[in-house]
Amino acid sequence: MSQPTIDLSTRLLRNLTPWRTATTWRIAFSGGLDSTVLLHLLAHLAKTQSLPMLTAIHVHHGLQFAADAWPEHCQSVCDALGVPLEVVRVQVEPGASLERAARDARYGAFIAATHAGEVLLTGQHRDDQAETLLFRLMRGAGVRGLSGMPSERPLGRGHLLRPLLDVTRAELEAYATEYQLSWIEDPSNQDRQFSRNYLRHQVFPVLTARWPQAVATMARSAAHLSEAQGLLDELAQIDLAHATTVSDFDWLGLPSLELAPLEKLSDARQRNALSHWLKPLTTLPDSDHWSGWENLRDATGDARPVWRLAAGELHRAGGRLWWLSGGWLHTPPSPVSWADPSVSLALPDNGVLTFTGQPPDGPLQIRYREGGEVMNLPDRGHRDLKRLLNESGVPGFARGRLPLVYRGQQLLAVANLQGLNGGEQGGWYLHWQPLIEDQGLS
Known part of the structure; x- marks a missing residue:
């Protein structure tokens, strides 16, 4: 066995060492060069190393006629290596970017397939990292975007790993040649109307002709930017710690921050902290849309400003920021009869x-x-409900969702509000468990 191959196996195993306690290593197997080499390396390492169970997953997009033969090819490769294969067929939603739509469908399948304690391994390499950096630079990305693809990140209930990011495409080709591997050449990879293909075939040959180390240096720049993003994340956590305070309305179950500590920060630190907080909740806004944050922050005290984002809305109420999504954005239907108050009542939405x-x-x-x-x-005596809600400090966005219990035309109780939520003389109280949104799946 040649030295380069030994180095490649050793490097791969070193990169995966922290994840050897996982229950399963699932390889995203397109059948292309990158994933074919990754699958072959892992299958051979499994013969001499104690590794988690290996499986493979092939996502069939159905976007071109040639792709219909790829599941069969992938199955034959996996059978030869003794690795179980799951083939998942997805529907790619039409949109402005076919690349993006296909990626979304593919990663949706990956998320569904990745369970707790499992990792999904993909074959992106150093050349892919350089392409990602340049592609995002052309789109005006910030530090987070220019840090490129992370070597690992959460995915579904498990994690996604990219263990070949320090390996070049040339090294993968050399390995495939040495072991006489066969792989799929996707015809769409030659279509230069796709931005990444244009960069790969038109731009990078020119760059590397002038600067032969361009791919390596760009990947190194992405690593530097990734480190810088890590520092920004640490700063965000420090700033958010001051804003993550207890609220009288934590029982609403909504993510919220105290506004005053954020207002003391510079504009740049405000954006950094909010970006970190919003990242698991929604797609982050681009630079032009951050004016929505400024409008929300600077609105007069009696205003009820809203900043609408891709997966929800940021509201300001009671000196706090509140994130609303899912059912919180819809008006619940009413009235609802409560035939047997001795048992809990599930309210629609x-x-x-x-x-x-x-x-x-x-x-x-x-x-x-x-x-x-x-x-x-x-x-x-008789009191106007609006005034009572003002006295209780109920956030404006929650007032239209607070359940009111009536008997005929008499308002008996307002859920969860002390002094309004029951009859002390009768010894009963009305409790409301608001709609629980899985904020992490946005």
């Missing part, structure tokens, strides 16, 4: 209601605020 103590006599009905509601309180 609005969580669950429960009585503690002996519930009031029925029949009861759940409604939501429309304006003009009046509530009769012991020792206080």
